[in-house]
Amino acid sequence: MIEAENVHYSYPSKVEALKGVSLTVKDGEFVAIMGQNGAGKSTFVKHFNGLLKPTVGTMKIDGVATTQSSVAALARNVGFVFQNPDHQLFSETVEEEIGFALKNFGFDSKVVEERVTWALELLSIAQYRKTSPFLLSGGERKRVALASVLAWDPKTLILDEPTIGQDHEQKERLRQFIMQLQSQKKTIVAVTHDVEFVAECNPRVVLMKDGKIVADGVGREILTDPAMLELSSIVLPQVAQVFTKLSSLGLPKDVIDLYEAKALLLKTKARLGR
Amino acid sequence: MALIEIKNLSYTYPGASNPSIHDVSLKIEKGEFVLITGPSGCGKTTLCRCFNGLVPHFYQGEIKGEVTVSGINVLEKHTYDMAKHVGLVFQNPENQLFALSIEKDVAFGLENLGASREEMRKKVDWTLKQTGIYDIRERSPHEISGGQQQRVAIASVLAMEPDIIVLDEPTSFLDPLSAEKIFEVIYRLNKEQGITVILVEHRLDLTAKYTDHLIVMDKGAIRLEGDPRDILSNEETRLIGVGIPKATLLYQMLKKEGFNLGDKTPLSSDELADQLLEAYGQR
Numbered sequence: 001m002i003e004a005e006n007v008h009y010s011y012p013s014k015v016e017a018l019k020g021v022s023l024t025v026k027d028g029e030f031v032a033i034m035g036q037n038g039a040g041k042s043t044f045v046k047h048f049n050g051l052l053k054p055t056v057g058t059m060k061i062d063g064v065a066t067t068q069s070s071v072a073a074l075a076r077n078v079g080f081v082f083q084n085p086d087h088q089l090f091s092e093t094v095e096e097e098i099g100f101a102l103k104n105f106g107f108d109s110k111v112v113e114e115r116v117t118w119a120l121e122l123l124s125i126a127q128y129r130k131t132s133p134f135l136l137s138g139g140e141r142k143r144v145a146l147a148s149v150l151a152w153d154p155k156t157l158i159l160d161e162p163t164i165g166q167d168h169e170q171k172e173r174l175r176q177f178i179m180q181l182q183s184q185k186k187t188i189v190a191v192t193h194d195v196e197f198v199a200e201c202n203p204r205v206v207l208m209k210d211g212k213i214v215a216d217g218v219g220r221e222i223l224t225d226p227a228m229l230e231l232s233s234i235v236l237p238q239v240a241q242v243f244t245k246l247s248s249l250g251l252p253k254d255v256i257d258l259y260e261a262k263a264l265l266l267k268t269k270a271r272l273g274r
Numbered sequence: 275m276a277l278i279e280i281k282n283l284s285y286t287y288p289g290a291s292n293p294s295i296h297d298v299s300l301k302i303e304k305g306e307f308v309l310i311t312g313p314s315g316c317g318k319t320t321l322c323r324c325f326n327g328l329v330p331h332f333y334q335g336e337i338k339g340e341v342t343v344s345g346i347n348v349l350e351k352h353t354y355d356m357a358k359h360v361g362l363v364f365q366n367p368e369n370q371l372f373a374l375s376i377e378k379d380v381a382f383g384l385e386n387l388g389a390s391r392e393e394m395r396k397k398v399d400w401t402l403k404q405t406g407i408y409d410i411r412e413r414s415p416h417e418i419s420g421g422q423q424q425r426v427a428i429a430s431v432l433a434m435e436p437d438i439i440v441l442d443e444p445t446s447f448l449d450p451l452s453a454e455k456i457f458e459v460i461y462r463l464n465k466e467q468g469i470t471v472i473l474v475e476h477r478l479d480l481t482a483k484y485t486d487h488l489i490v491m492d493k494g495a496i497r498l499e500g501d502p503r504d505i506l507s508n509e510e511t512r513l514i515g516v517g518i519p520k521a522t523l524l525y526q527m528l529k530k531e532g533f534n535l536g537d538k539t540p541l542s543s544d545e546l547a548d549q550l551l552e553a554y555g556q557r
Contacts (some may be wrong), residue, residue, distance in 0.1 A: 013417065036449040037421030083420060083447065084366065131556060135290060138365045138443070139314025139476075164446045165365065167313040167476050168517030193449045196479050196520065233451035238479050238520035241543035258520060262527045265550065269533055272554050 001062055002048055002156065008056035010041055017043040019211035020057070027155075029184040030178060031217065035208035036233030041191045042083065044208065045158050047080040048189065061156070076105060079154030080251045082271065083161045083191075085145035089133045094125060097133055098148045105152055119147035122177065124170075139165035154189040163194040175201050194273055199223055199237035199256040207232045224254040275345065277438065277470055278325065283321060283339035285329055294320040296494040298339075298407040304437075307464045308472045308483055309502070312491035313515045320364065320473045321491070322440050326360040329352045344437060350409065358387065361431035363441040367423035371415040376407060376426050381413050383434040397433050404459050405429040406452070420447035428456060432463070439463070439472045450480070457481060479519045482506065483542040490516055503539040521546040 002025040009018040017040045025031050033041050046052040047059045050066040058065045061074060078211050081200050082088050091097035098119050102112045120126040123143040128136060133144050142165050149157070163171050171194075178188055178201065192198060198205065198219055205222040207215040215222055222228060236244065241271045242253045249268060280300040286293040295317040302308055305515050310318050323329040327348045330337040341348040352493060364370050373379035380401055384394045402408040405425045410418065415426050423448050423482045441460065445453035450542045461484045464471045482488070488502040492514045498505050505511055506522050518526075521543045525535060540546040 007556070009304060020358075035342060037419045037447075037452060084368070086366065086368075135287060137315040144312075160446070165314060167515050169515040171517070193447075193453070194477075195450055196477075196517075230451070233449040234453060235450040238543045239524065242521060242524065242547050242550070245543070245547035249551075249554060249556065258524060258527065261524055262531070265524075265528060266531055266533060268554065271289060 001025065001060075002189070003060040003063075004044075004047065005055070006057035007047060007054045007059055007062075008043070009040075009047070009052060010055045013023070015176060017085050017211055021208075021211070023190060025187055027187055028182055030182050030188045030202070030203040031190070031199065031206055032203045033189065033191045033206045033208060034193065034195075034198065034232060034234055039208040039232070040211040042160055043211075044161060045080075045191055048156070048158050049080045051080070052072040075101075075154075076152070077154055078156045078158060079149035079152065081146050081149050081160060081162065083164070085133075085138075085141040088145050088148070089141060092132055092145075093130050094120070094128045094133055094136075094144050094193045095130060097144055098151050099218060101148060103154050107152075115151045115153075119151040122150065123147045124173070128161075137165075139167065139170065142166065143170070150244075154186075156189070157181065159188065159190040159192075161192055161194075163191055163192060163197045171197055180234065193234070195223065195234060195237045197213055199239065202256065207234075220254055220256055223256055275342075275459055276301040277306075277344060279340070279342045281340040283324065283509070284337070285324070286336045287320075287333060288335045289549040290335070290454060292494075294494055295324075298494075298496055300489070300496065300499075302470065302472065302487070303462070304470055305468045306487050307461065307491065308470075308487045309478075309481055309485035310472065310474045310489045310491060311476060311478060311516055312497075314476075316491040317494040318491055319442055320494075321476060322362065322442050322472065324348070325438065325440050326356040326362050345509060347537045357383065357434065357436075358435050361429050361434055361439045363431050363439070363447065365442045365444075367420070367447070370427050370430070371423060374414060374466035375412050376415050376418070376429075377402070378418040379426055380411075380430045380433050387434060397435070401429045401433040403434065406455065416500055417522070421449060421452055424448055425452075425456065428459075435467075436469070438472065440472045440474075442474045443476070444473070445480075451538040453480060457484060460484075476517060478506070478517055479521075482519050482522070484546075490514060502541060506541070507539045525549070 003022055004023045007021045008017050010016045027206045035041055053067050098268045099112045102115055125143050133141055202219040205219045213227055223237055237256050239261045240256050243253050285294050285295050324341050331353050338414050357489050371379055380399045381394055405428055407425045445456050446545045463469045482502050488505045490498040492512055506518055521540050525540050525546055535549040
């Protein structure tokens with residue numbers, strides 16, 4: 001469980017990035033944090049594993065304030081995948097990169113081997129096992145970074161822009177994997193701008209603006225509220241855009257799912273006798 | 275002659291066992307808005323690095339074939355000779371930002387091209403305004419957000435007014451509205467100034483509507499190429515793993531159910547909404 005209570009944070013440059021953020025994320029929840037560049041999303045999630053500590057307010061993970069534990073201790077339970085993979089990759093081969101944290105956590109070599117193989121296959125990068133991460137494409141490096149965190153099976157996973165540089169198939173795999181983690185009662189918090197990805201996953205959506213939370217609710221409601229989205233510099237998912245333009249036909253506006261859209265449009269066709 | 279002409283190009287990075295691009299031939303005419311897409315690792319970024327000679331001059335490795343840009347044989351020229359012709363915006367903005375202020379970063383290329391002070395001031399201000407970073411011009415490019423950095427990277431290339439601008443997922447760190455604004459800027463530069471645009475993108479939902487020449491790559495080769503409406507209705511495109519825009523997909527799903535919306539495959543929600551209103555007799 002993640003509990004933020006009135007969290008304020010100011011960078012050493014005195015820029016106040018968080019201005020009183022309160023949020024509770026229960027075990028097994030999937031939350032997408034969205035909002036415009038500079039809204040404080042990344043700053044906020046960096047509090048979840050103690051990388052940053054609140055200037056004012058409290059941040060608790062499973063009931064313990066982050067000020068009371070070290071980043072190393074928190075990391076075992078809270079895995080963090082950075083926005084830019086180059087900020088976390090450093091090993092000479094993909095295999096070493098993924099095994100690094102596992103070794104540090106003291107797993108024996110057989111377990112390390114098994115977990116590394118599992119993570120490599122999960123993210124379809126097994127062919128690069130012995131390759132340097134720096135020879136891979138941007139999208140592939142991002143998957144190495146993700147694999148290296150998934151490998152130690154943290155209870156909570158923080159993903160900062162997980163879909164950047166990922167193609168359609170990889171995104172679909174990521175979506176399925178997130179669903180699977182949820183069924184295992186893992187907590188997933190994703191900072192993302194990818195409205196289409198969020199529309200497909202339909203998680204709880206938290207909108208941030210200027211260091212504060214401005215909306216919190218189910219994806220379907222928030223992603224179909226044009227005024228609210230514009231405030232946060234987000235555009236409607238494409239399906240919702242179509243339905244907004246068809247409002248004169250008496251169709252609902254809160255549609256983000258393709259199959260639901262198809263059914264509604266066919267029903268309207270029958271109703272209008274076309 | 276086409277503005278860009280690539281003939282039978284194959285390239286292998288040093289130390290790699292397989293070529294990253296294999297037997298690629300391509301023609302791009304002046305003023306086109308080209309969109310390159312394909313699964314991650316398919317060779318899109320490598321191909322972009324060929325347009326200004328970063329491949330092979332900087333990356334070394336083994337190259338075969340011909341690359342001609344603005345009549346120049348790129349394989350025989352230095353990368354800096356290509357700077358006036360081809361501006362490259364990288365995927366990761368941190369790789370190209372280095373100055374102490376945003377303004378200086380944007381001015382750097384012009385300085386090197388020997389522009390006068392007044393000319394530089396004018397072009398830098400125009401570019402900063404176009405990309406929406408004028409108000410933060412005096413800040414360091416290293417203490418701003420990833421999205422803002424991406425704008426700076428685009429601005430520093432735009433300022434040099436290249437004939438061709440190559441953008442490799444230039445808005446991946448940007449929020450959707452900012453991304454849309456950047457794409458609109460690029461589209462306007464293409465339409466109004468005639469700058470040839472080569473854009474690498476996975477997110478066709480945001481970008482398919484801008485292109486007149488869509489290229490689908492897979493495993494280092496060009497698999498499909500042409501009018502985006504044809505390519506996006508081609509089953510093979512979906513099978514390669516290209517993310518078809520939702521509006522296009524919805525059109526195809528409805529068509530399969532016998533709902534006739536006309537022959538024009540929509541590339542945006544506006545186009546699909548218009549086709550639906552028309553079919554429902556509401557226009």
